[in-house]
Amino acid sequence: MEEEKGKGEEKEKEKEKERIAREILREMGERGQLEQWKPRLNIFADAADIEEWDSVLLNRYPAVYANAELNLKKEEKLKKEEQAKQARQSLQEACKGLSRQLGVARRLLDFSVERFGREKELEIGKSVTYPSMNTSLLTGFYTKDLGEAERALCYAESQLSKLLLAQEQGGESAEEFEEKALHAGSLTFLAMEIAETLKMCCFGFYNAGTRPATEYTDFPPVETEVGLGAADTSKPVVVFLGSDFLPAWFAVEYLRRSGAGLEEAVEICGVGAVGHDIPRFYKRGKVLASAVKAREVFRAGIPDVVVVSGELCFELDVLEEAKRVGAKVVACGLDLELEERSAKTVQDLVSEVLEKDLPGVRISGPEKAGELAVRLVVGVKKIPKKKGKIKQDKFLMRAGRGPMSELEWRDLTFGIILGGNGPGMINILGCGDRGDCEGSGNGKEVAEIARYFLERNALVTVSGCVAADVAKYFDEEEGGRKFLFEQYIAAGVLKGLVNFGGCTAISHVPAAVYRGALVGSGYVPKANWTQIADYLYARLPVVAIIWGAWTETMFAVASGLVRSGIPVVVGPSCSPSCSPSCSPSCSSNFKRFFLGDKNDRSKWWMYDGVTGEKKEVEPCPVHMLVPVETKEEAIAMSAKLLHRPLALRDPRLASLEAENEAYKNFFGEYSDDWHLFVRSEQELHVMRRAELLRKLKEEHGWEIEGMRIKRARHRSGELMEMAEYNKKYGIQLGRYSTLVPRLVTEKGSDDK
Incomplete structure (x- = not known):
């Protein structure tokens, strides 16, 4: 049977x-x-x-x-x-x-x-x-x-x-x-x-x-408070932990139903994944910290009631930490050595916890857990809490907005695919800076990376707990701080700063890039992996940066991005003097990388999409998964990974200038292979053109006449006219090409 x-x-x-x-x-x-x-x-x-x-x-x-x-x-x-x-x-x-x-x-x-x-x-x-x-x-x-x-x-x-x-x-x-x-x-x-x-x-x-596209520039508004100082500890504070937002959602539903000013009276805060989920359905929600810094939330004495549901990203003895500050624990679906009391009413549970001074309870239903958390926190006696430096740890960000639309990509296509008005799309994601890891610097490095690329006209997206770290950048202005999310629009266009959301919202990164491929190709996006990945890999200047603490989830995410054709930079690496406690979640735990060899010319080729001729192309993207140690290396490597073999002239100029500027600013010299991406003097930034033409002549053996390239040195060592050079090296601008033999069109078909 x-x-x-x-x-x-x-x-x-x-x-x-x-x-x-x-x-x-x-x-x-x-x-x-x-x-x-x-x-x-x-x-x-x-x-x-x-x-x-x-x-x-x-x-x-x-x-x-x-x-x-x-x-x-x-x-x-x-x-x-x-x-x-x-x-x-x-x-x-x-x-x-x-x-x-x-x-x-x-x-x-x-x-x-x-x-x-x-x-x-x-x-x-x-x-x-x-x-x-x-x-x-x-x-x-x-x-x-x-x-x-x-x-x-x-x-x-x-x-x-x-x-x-x-x-x-x-x-x-x-x-x-x-x-x-x-x-x-x-x-x-x-x-x-x-x-x-x-x-x-x-x-x-x-x-x-x-939402209509007219709202994208300011959606969601910059109103989500971030940091340990975001919670008003003069009020009862409920802190949610874990990967499951449902108890928080039901807690908010209970607050709204109850009326009587209860929403104003109770602070709803989150840490980690649930922390970034809460502001997407409750604008009064606060993001206290990334999951890797959850212990700091307890040590600051912020929570009165802690709700744990789903999985924790990092090891944390929630019950022990809660006892230290006198907070009560509601465990939804987790053991935590608490007695299972799902059969009892919420009122009975509140009475038992308060009258018997229980450390907490374990229940199975998220609806009951949410209501219990609110009713319990109202009854818990508040312990006076010192403000101290914690008051300064308060920043502003936009809550996660969800997907990026095709309309935004149409606008972006003119900027980075056709026009070269910006270097590309930089996607920053991850679990956030540890803070106690010497490799992570001042904890604001990820914000500085985002700001660097925004100032240079890139689209920057953030997702995961790292979004809260990006919020920590601000400029002091008359009248107070102006945060990074306040300085840039929220639309998915050049010079836009988009927050997709928390951990699950990382899925919007490849989805957004796929939509970019569809805008230009018109391919069918169903069970058609190879054709979509082949298209975007060779054309779209997109890079992902995974910054901060390491988890198995981030390892899987990096693998998925690589398979999608999106290069990935991971960092920062641990300092040799880092404490042993740092190592389990340090980004140095990435032990596998996908590195290209720019010197092996046999690896860098594409098929002419019409004739099927195999042609040598520039070594780009040079790596698909590469580690870096510092924010400067992350910026320079990300800029380098924006090169694409099928880029048009102006986008080639934009990506080459992004690389040259970063290397020159941070390391005092240009990379040793920048000349491999030059096909015309028009692709050299006007402010560097004279200097770079001189270098092409003196260091690489090219023949320069005035401000023009007369003859180029092929990688074989042969000196040839530019027309012949561009015929033998690289793909003709606008020519359909592919890395997959099956995707070569029938001879005589129209070019793509």
């Missing part, structure tokens, strides 16, 4: 795949794409289904492991065994990050289905043409209701089982393990996206997709 049932389920899955495939092929046919390329759909993709693209990346950027054993002179067989061992570890770390996000999404989805039903519509908004991009590229469909979200999440959970089995069994090559680790990263974004979609569509989180 079980065997027959299994066969029946397999048949149903195959029928569903066929239905999805017919729909996608019909859409491709309507767009005239079936005559140009052979489709290869990855519906409900296994890792092997996207091997076509993964192999391109891993061949150009082979994994490098921060392990001394790999650098020893070993026999080739032993080297491969050691690499496979390290790659297997990569898969394990990526699966841990994926598992955490699947757990977050599953708990929220189950609760949403129970509360709203499977038919509940998931409408992101009219401003977003392509919803749930992370999901559709892997499954072939958009999640239009809770039932479809369930299908997508079940797929991701089944994929995790397969990945864990492969990791457990071993026996694969390093490349095969790394392909699976990349797949785990892509699935992590799917899980995050499902959770994020439910937050916006079922629980009223801020969502730019439902």
